[in-house]
Amino acid sequence: MDKQSLFVQVANLEARIGELYEELGSLKHQIQELIEENQRLRRENEHYQALTMGKGLAESGSAQENLRRIYREGFHICNVKYGSLRTDGECLFCLAFIERA
Structure with missing residues (x-):
């Protein structure tokens, strides 16, 4: 095996690794979107269940408590990235919003 063919093999391997890295980043982004959608759907489902059981939202706690709970569950409550x-x-915008509430 000569040095040139070895160098070509390494370059090809490096290119394939780069492609895999890009694919991995894309998959990570898709997973993050699915997690956010799942959490949003869970909250929406809880909301509808509370309404159908006659409880309404007033009994589930104050708006500030709900926002604090959403933040603790790992979501933004600030106007910059709400729901993501x-x-x-920690997010300084969210924390400042909680302080004001």
Whole structure:
């Protein structure tokens, strides 16, 4: 095996790894979107169940408590990214909003 063919093999492998990395990033993004949709649907389902059982939303707690709960579950409650999954830890906008409430 000569050095040139070895170099070509390494370059091809590097290109394939790059493609796999891009595909992995795309899959990660799709998973994040599915998690957010799942959580949104769960909240919506809970809302409709409460309505159909005659409880209404007033008995489920105050708006501030609901927002705090949503934030604790890992979602943004700020106007910048409302409803999206918090992937980078705490959000200063959300925390400031909770403080004001």
